[in-house]
Amino acid sequence: MLPYHTLQEAQAALGRGLTLPETIWFKYSADKPDFLLHCHNSLFLFLFYSIAPVPFLLMELSGNQKIHKHKIQPKVKRTFWEMFKCYKDVLHTFVIAVTPLQIISYPTIKWIGIRTGLSLPSGWELFWQILVYFVIEDYLGYWVHRMLHCKWAYEKIHKLHHEYSAPIGLSAPYAHWAEIIILGIPAFIGPILVPGHITTYWLWFILRQLEAIETHSGYDFPWSCTKFIPFYGGAAFHDYHHYVGEKSQSNFASVFTYCDYIYRTHKANINTSLRA
Numbered sequence: 395m396l397p398y399h400t401l402q403e404a405q406a407a408l409g410r411g412l413t414l415p416e417t418i419w420f421k422y423s424a425d426k427p428d429f430l431l432h433c434h435n436s437l438f439l440f441l442f443y444s445i446a447p448v449p450f451l452l453m454e455l456s457g458n459q460k461i462h463k464h465k466i467q468p469k470v471k472r473t474f475w476e477m478f479k480c481y482k483d484v485l486h487t488f489v490i491a492v493t494p495l496q497i498i499s500y501p502t503i504k505w506i507g508i509r510t511g512l513s514l515p516s517g518w519e520l521f522w523q524i525l526v527y528f529v530i531e532d533y534l535g536y537w538v539h540r541m542l543h544c545k546w547a548y549e550k551i552h553k554l555h556h557e558y559s560a561p562i563g564l565s566a567p568y569a570h571w572a573e574i575i576i577l578g579i580p581a582f583i584g585p586i587l588v589p590g591h592i593t594t595y596w597l598w599f600i601l602r603q604l605e606a607i608e609t610h611s612g613y614d615f616p617w618s619c620t621k622f623i624p625f626y627g628g629a630a631f632h633d634y635h636h637y638v639g640e641k642s643q644s645n646f647a648s649v650f651t652y653c654d655y656i657y658r659t660h661k662a663n664i665n666t667s668l669r670a
């Protein structure tokens with residue numbers, strides 16, 4: 395909730411006119427409690443999870459050869475009902491783990507100073523903060539994921555995520571509720587260390603989710619813009635981790651590949667296609 399009642403009050407407080415995004419933000423958020431704005435995050439996670447994997451689902455069902463040749467494990471075919479079951483199971487986990495985790499994190503988010511007011515972050519602030527969040531989450535997530543591959547944790551928790559030896563976009567968050575919570579914690583560490591605006595916080599979780607869906611898509615398109623991101627793992631990199639399964643001791647990182655390089659768990663040739 396903003397401490398101004400009118401646009402004029404907001405302009406007077408800032409000592410300048412509002413930009414168009416700031417005007418939109420003022421009109422949207424001025425009378426909404428901060429807790430409600432915080433809960434938007436769960437809504438966005440649900441919406442983007444429901445929409446972003448649809449193109450991959452349609453590709454899978456279309457059987458189009460031009461698309462099929464980019465599939466990393468082409469021998470594996472999924473039916474609509476298999477993919478729908480995955481969606482249904484993830485929504486269940488979403489209700490019992492993701493949403494409660496988001497809600498109970500509210501006092502922490504308030505305490506660390508995630509702001510909801512004006513001004514909005516600049517493009518540079520947005521870029522650098524989200525880059526820092528990605529790097530921190532990737533480093534901590536690497537070690538958590540590696541620990542999940544010890545015998546006990548794999549059998550009790552991580553095995554469920556590896557049910558998909560050939561992952562699909564919808565299976566990105568398909569995991570035990572405990573894994574969702576354990577792997578969710580590194581995602582909060584970046585915003586805790588470098589707190590920003592709540593719109594940055596929303597965007598961070600949306601981008602992280604889109605990245606996970608693309609990484610689990612099962613397709614490796616040579617024209618993907620992610621190919622230009624230095625040290626970006628991508629679908630072929632993570633697909634190999636799923637393909638090997640329980641015994642996998644490589645390609646643990648979720649976004650970039652630098653941790654696997656540093657700790658020598660990088661599969662030598664990440665572009666080795668599993669198509670053969």
Ligand SMILES: [Zn+2]
Pocket residue numbers: 539543552556635
């Ligand atoms: Zn794993």
Ligand SMILES: [Zn+2]
Pocket residue numbers: 555561566610632636
């Ligand atoms: Zn995975």
